[in-house]
Amino acid sequence: MEYRILGPVEAVAEGRPIDLGGARQRALLAILLLHANEVVSADRLIDELWPLEPPQTGRAALRVRVSQLRKALGPDAVITKPPGYTLALQPGQLDLHRFERLAGESARALEAGEAERSRELAEAALDLWRGEPLADVAELESARFEAARLEELRLGVLERRIDADLALGDHGGVVAELEALVARHPHRERLAGQLMLALYGSGRQADALEVYQRTRTALVEELGIEPGAPLKELQAAVLRQDPALGAAPGREPASASRSILLVLDEHEGSVLRLGEALAQDPPRELILSRLVAEPEGLVESTRSLHRLREDLLAGGMQARAAAFTTTAPGEEVVRLAAQQGAELVVVGASAEEIERLPAGELGVILEGAPCDVAVTVGDHAPRPGPVLVAFSGADHDWTAVELGAWLARSSGTTLVLAGTSGEGLKRRDASRLLASASLIVQQVAGIAAEPLLVKGTPGLAAAGSDAQLMVLGLSARWRREGLGRSRAAVVAAAGAPVLLARRGLRPGGLAPPDGLTRFTWTLERPPSRRT
Numbered sequence: 001m002e003y004r005i006l007g008p009v010e011a012v013a014e015g016r017p018i019d020l021g022g023a024r025q026r027a028l029l030a031i032l033l034l035h036a037n038e039v040v041s042a043d044r045l046i047d048e049l050w051p052l053e054p055p056q057t058g059r060a061a062l063r064v065r066v067s068q069l070r071k072a073l074g075p076d077a078v079i080t081k082p083p084g085y086t087l088a089l090q091p092g093q094l095d096l097h098r099f100e101r102l103a104g105e106s107a108r109a110l111e112a113g114e115a116e117r118s119r120e121l122a123e124a125a126l127d128l129w130r131g132e133p134l135a136d137v138a139e140l141e142s143a144r145f146e147a148a149r150l151e152e153l154r155l156g157v158l159e160r161r162i163d164a165d166l167a168l169g170d171h172g173g174v175v176a177e178l179e180a181l182v183a184r185h186p187h188r189e190r191l192a193g194q195l196m197l198a199l200y201g202s203g204r205q206a207d208a209l210e211v212y213q214r215t216r217t218a219l220v221e222e223l224g225i226e227p228g229a230p231l232k233e234l235q236a237a238v239l240r241q242d243p244a245l246g247a248a249p250g251r252e253p254a255s256a257s258r259s260i261l262l263v264l265d266e267h268e269g270s271v272l273r274l275g276e277a278l279a280q281d282p283p284r285e286l287i288l289s290r291l292v293a294e295p296e297g298l299v300e301s302t303r304s305l306h307r308l309r310e311d312l313l314a315g316g317m318q319a320r321a322a323a324f325t326t327t328a329p330g331e332e333v334v335r336l337a338a339q340q341g342a343e344l345v346v347v348g349a350s351a352e353e354i355e356r357l358p359a360g361e362l363g364v365i366l367e368g369a370p371c372d373v374a375v376t377v378g379d380h381a382p383r384p385g386p387v388l389v390a391f392s393g394a395d396h397d398w399t400a401v402e403l404g405a406w407l408a409r410s411s412g413t414t415l416v417l418a419g420t421s422g423e424g425l426k427r428r429d430a431s432r433l434l435a436s437a438s439l440i441v442q443q444v445a446g447i448a449a450e451p452l453l454v455k456g457t458p459g460l461a462a463a464g465s466d467a468q469l470m471v472l473g474l475s476a477r478w479r480r481e482g483l484g485r486s487r488a489a490v491v492a493a494a495g496a497p498v499l500l501a502r503r504g505l506r507p508g509g510l511a512p513p514d515g516l517t518r519f520t521w522t523l524e525r526p527p528s529r530r531t
Helices: 023-034 042-049 058-073 095-111 115-126 141-167 171-184 189-201 205-223 229-239 268-278 295-314 329-339 351-355 360-368 395-411 431-445 456-466 485-493
Strands: 002-004 010-013 078-081 084-087 259-263 285-292 318-325 344-349 372-377 387-390 415-420 449-454 469-473 498-502
Touching: 002 095, 023 042, 023 058, 023 084, 023 141, 042 058, 042 084, 058 078, 095 115, 095 141, 115 141, 141 171, 141 189, 171 189, 189 205, 189 229, 205 229, 259 268, 259 329, 268 344, 268 372, 268 395, 285 295, 285 329, 295 318, 329 344, 329 360, 344 360, 351 360, 351 372, 351 485, 360 372, 372 395, 387 395, 387 456, 395 415, 395 431, 395 469, 395 498, 415 431, 415 456, 431 449, 449 456, 456 485, 469 485, 485 498
Parallel strands: 259 285, 259 344, 285 318, 344 372, 387 415, 387 469, 415 449, 469 498
Antiparallel strands: 002 010, 078 084, 372 498
């Protein structure tokens, strides 16, 4: 059996597409494929399949769809596993997994100087695409979100194939293709750099410099941000006719390196402290953003933002800054995160903004940002103690663990994973789950995690009194319920500053350089099992 999502959703057996039945069976398969080898709760599946008005017999209706999908795919394809269902895949069964494997091999070949092999592998990866990803299930919220990420991933592999073309000396052969790509993506610095190299290698130095000026103008006028250092260095190299420009780069340019987007407003202190801690280990570039409501405040906001940037640069950190006016700050944050390739957005929020979820500008950011989002609740002064993560194994809880491990490693403090004691609940405690998470954290982050069993919300809130920070993952139902009663109670009663975590599709802060999406990188399984 072969599954495909790089185009319309398909299941193929012996070279022939299988009739999946109605639209909801197809949508159900898409959701399970997007979470391959993970348990997707019944509640989440119901929310996705019937977003506007779930049927009164929601679980019964879901069981019917699962039964119909099993008839199409085979009785063992969809596995019932509390609290929901999972689709178990072997390596290579999903076209996206094959795409990512080929893309990774292409990247490693280019780094090893094997440009011809890199180009062949990249072309093989791109040949797996059959059109717009998940095209026939676009009504699914998660599918729309994932489709945008997959298109970005495809563009990244296309850029690597062009790197290989340049390394092989085919400068003139890629100019037209690059000109079209740059026109469609005027803020993508890597494409602009490739076009500059292609033009320069074709004897068109003046045209290469004109590309830099157009790109800089687009970045400054539309985003309020200067080009990154690599593009500036490339311009300088073209001006001095550097002999090294005869060879194309064999690695990702620094402008594509990972970054953290900080949204600085009235919660600036907490956001900036958190960003500085996260940018230490592994090193990250900080992008400081300030969204201004009135034009009158733009000049002073820009000046103060650049003073912050200069302080960071003086401390040895990488930083860029942008301030601009907007009437839709949430949408602007989402746009900036996507355009700058951020792996994490850090934003502050008041208790009132949290209570309004999923409404408000914070809801827009949580809904649209392609990367992880960390929300600091209120303003808190630094304090000693461990980083405490509440963990139950849900999607956003894994992101909370990753953020907690990242912070604990950066600050040299202890990571504590808190789970239910099971007392009074007639079920076993969470110690086995915490042990599994601790083993993964040790493997990928190199730090130990201490288990802590607590009794309900009061126990969790009390445990936070000695912590420097408590990290909570959002509920899978946050779009409908907001923060939810139990998490709201913890936030209200916690004795420590609280950080809310929402899982994105991009790799998180502990991911290795070859991580492409959550398919190739997740704390939910050890790196040895990544496909």
